[in-house]
Amino acid sequence: MKTIIEPFKIKSVEYVKSTTKQEREEILKNSFYNPFLIPGEDVLIDLLTDSGTSAMSAKQWAGILDGDESYAGSKSYYRFEEVTTKIFGFRHIIPVHQGRAAERILFTMILSDIDSDGRYVNVGKGKYIPSNNHFDTTRANIEFNGAEAVDLVIEEGKHPSVIHPFKGNIDLEKLEAFIKEKGTENIPICMITVTNNTGGGQPVSMENIRSVSAICKKYKIPFFIDACRFAENSYFIKLREKGYEKKTVLEIAQEMFSYADGCTMSAKKDAFANIGGFIAMNDEDRYLECKNLLIITEGYETYGGLAGRDMEAIAQGLEEIIDESYLNYRIHSTKYLGDKLIKTGVPILQPVGGHAIYVDAKSLLPNIPPEKYPGQAVVAELFRYGGIRAVEIGSVMFGKYGKDGKLIPADMELVRLAIPRRVYTQSHIDYVAEVFEEIYSIKDSVKGYKIIEEPKFLRHFTAKFEPLKD
Numbered sequence: 199m200k201t202i203i204e205p206f207k208i209k210s211v212e213y214v215k216s217t218t219k220q221e222r223e224e225i226l227k228n229s230f231y232n233p234f235l236i237p238g239e240d241v242l243i244d245l246l247t248d249s250g251t252s253a254m255s256a257k258q259w260a261g262i263l264d265g266d267e268s269y270a271g272s273k274s275y276y277r278f279e280e281v282t283t284k285i286f287g288f289r290h291i292i293p294v295h296q297g298r299a300a301e302r303i304l305f306t307m308i309l310s311d312i313d314s315d316g317r318y319v320n321v322g323k324g325k326y327i328p329s330n331n332h333f334d335t336t337r338a339n340i341e342f343n344g345a346e347a348v349d350l351v352i353e354e355g356k357h358p359s360v361i362h363p364f365k366g367n368i369d370l371e372k373l374e375a376f377i378k379e380k381g382t383e384n385i386p387i388c389m390i391t392v393t394n395n396t397g398g399g400q401p402v403s404m405e406n407i408r409s410v411s412a413i414c415k416k417y418k419i420p421f422f423i424d425a426c427r428f429a430e431n432s433y434f435i436k437l438r439e440k441g442y443e444k445k446t447v448l449e450i451a452q453e454m455f456s457y458a459d460g461c462t463m464s465a466k467k468d469a470f471a472n473i474g475g476f477i478a479m480n481d482e483d484r485y486l487e488c489k490n491l492l493i494i495t496e497g498y499e500t501y502g503g504l505a506g507r508d509m510e511a512i513a514q515g516l517e518e519i520i521d522e523s524y525l526n527y528r529i530h531s532t533k534y535l536g537d538k539l540i541k542t543g544v545p546i547l548q549p550v551g552g553h554a555i556y557v558d559a560k561s562l563l564p565n566i567p568p569e570k571y572p573g574q575a576v577v578a579e580l581f582r583y584g585g586i587r588a589v590e591i592g593s594v595m596f597g598k599y600g601k602d603g604k605l606i607p608a609d610m611e612l613v614r615l616a617i618p619r620r621v622y623t624q625s626h627i628d629y630v631a632e633v634f635e636e637i638y639s640i641k642d643s644v645k646g647y648k649i650i651e652e653p654k655f656l657r658h659f660t661a662k663f664e665p666l667k668d
Contacts, residue, residue: 202530205523206620209256214242222582230662231578231647233587242585243626245615248553250296250466250473252619255518258470258511265507270498274506274513281513285448285520286425286455288478290485294496295503297426297464297475298335303491304422304462304477307484308386309343320344326380329389329424330355330368331396334595336389336424338655345386350376355397356609358547358558363438364403365549366394366431368410382417391424392431392454396591398612399427399551401434404442404454411457420481423455425463430552433525447520460484467553470515470619474508528552531627532617538631542638553616557634559592560611563644568593568607570646574663576613576637579644584633588615594649595658 217225217240229235233246244251254262266272275293282291294300309322322344332340332347340347352369354362368390377385390410394400407423414421432450435442442450455461460479465471479485489499496503504512518524529552536550539557547556559566559573566572573590580586589595592611600606615630637644651662 202527204531204620204623205521205527206255215239216242217585219582222585226578226581230650231574231665232658232661232663233577233581233589234659235662236581236587240585241581241587243622243630244587245554245617245630246587246589248467248616248618249464250471251621252466252470252472252515253621254470254472254511255514255620257518258514261510261514262507265505265510267506269501271500272506272509274509275500278509278513281516282476282478285428285451285516286461286478287452288455288460289480290478290482292477292485292488292492292499293502293504293509294475294477294492296466296473297424297462298339299496299503300462300464300475300477301336301339303488303495304387305339305343305345306491307487308420309340309345324384326376326385327387327389328368328373328376328385330366330391330394330402332389333391333395333424334656334658336391337596342655348376349396351394351397355394355400358398358545358556358561358610358612361548363401363549364406364434365400366392366397366402367406368402370406370409370413373410374413377413377417377419382419385417385419387420387422388414389422389424391426393427393434393552395426395553396596398547398556399430399554400547400549401431401438401552403439404435404450405439407454407457414459420459420484421457422479423458423461425455425461426467427553428454428463429468429519429525430528432520433522433529434552436522437529447522447525451520465512465515468516468519469512470518471508471512474504474512476502528619531624534624535615535617535627535630538628539634542631542635544634544638547610547612555615555617556591557613557615558610559590559613562638563641565642566644566646568597568611569605570648570666571611571663572646573611573613574647575644578647578663578665579637579640580613580633583636584629586630586633588613590614590658594661 266274310318325345328348330351337347355365465474545558545561563572573592593607596608647663
């Protein structure tokens with residue numbers, strides 16, 4: 199059989215609201231053309247993010263009812279610890295309320311010293327943290343602590359149309375040269391994101407992870423993995439990397455993490471959970487420092503800002519995500535949308551990643567330069583014509599200002615269509631493709647945008663925009 203079907207059946211439904219184009223015009227205007235400011239109830243199909251938007255299974259909901267809410271040492275924590283240890287293999291697991299909390303604790307710990315009064319003193323200035331590509335909150339937490347987030351993805355990963363099986367790989371030569379240039383004393387940690395969200399949800403090969411680990415060991419730099427979509431990355435390794443065809447996803451994941459000193463994870467992605475995450479590591483001293491920060495800011499070490507029911511949902515979700523029938527469906531259903539857009543003529547980042555389609559807005563709207571934010575223009579048109587919410591991943595999210603105040607554009611101008619897990623059916627995805635057909639037909643008349651208000655960090659969440667008249 200060639201048809202890939204959902205390896206689940208629907209047990210509960212949530213109704214969505216339809217609006218007219220005129221109503222959506224008003225919603226866009228009132229939201230300052232920022233999808234994050236659009237009320238969720240006004241969205242027909244929500245592709246803003248796959249973070250915390252998955253449909254949980256019956257067993258996850260059952261686990262929620264069975265959650266133990268003991269403040270310390272709840273049985274739900276011990277189940278959470280058992281499952282995460284089995285998959286990730288680290289000696290110490292610390293639950294947190296979501297991925298960015300894990301990042302905040304980790305970077306506060308590695309970019310601070312403790313003074314004689316026991317206070318944390320920031321020492322991040324002049325420090326560098328290399329990765330393939332840091333995503334938005336990771337970069338913000340690094341920069342908030344005074345350090346610099348450095349992207350060293352391979353050259354193929356910077357070009358949407360270039361085909362490469364592992365476009366998320368770190369450029370090994372650049373990594374080693376960077377370490378020699380900046381000095382090991384100024385690189386407190388090296389990271390790699392699997393799959394590489396900023397670069398189009400592209401996977402990282404086992405060979406690359408192994409090689410990055412070897413370089414880090416050579417220079418005695420701790421190596422951490424951002425594990426948000428570890429299962430999708432593991433499945434891509436199974437499909438594309440020689441020698442892993444017959445290994446299970448669990449075995450691949452276990453090998454992948456065996457090369458690292460620790461990881462952070464938002465459980466809102468590959469654990470099907472609506473909230474939660476964790477930090478994991480082997481180093482005892484670093485663990486104790488992270489635990490102290492956790493207790494100050496998140497909660498006791500056996501709940502870390504989560505309810506017991508949340509830990510039950512995460513544990514069950516981690517068991518479900520490594521099911522290869524699900525991952526086969528997930529990868530093929532995402533590719534289904536990509537294939538339809540390509541057929542329409544819409545340029546996308548290829549090959550298609552695991553959790554999202556990334557539309558190449560720079561190629562789709564060549565008449566709009568980066569400083570007029572072509573990705574934001576595509577996002578606005580998607581909502582205007584179809585009530586679809588997506589997110590710009592380009593110069594709004596990752597652009598910087600030079601000393602002269604001019605925009606330094608991002609490497610790519612993308613629009614991410616993040617597909618929530620187990621939420622939408624094929625007819626929903628067909629509708630998305632139809633809306634793109636309409637946008638493609640009027641693309642030459644689409645105008646750019648300007649920012650009229652923005653914060654210092656993570657501006658894409660709250661910035662306000664205004665359409666340009668010419």
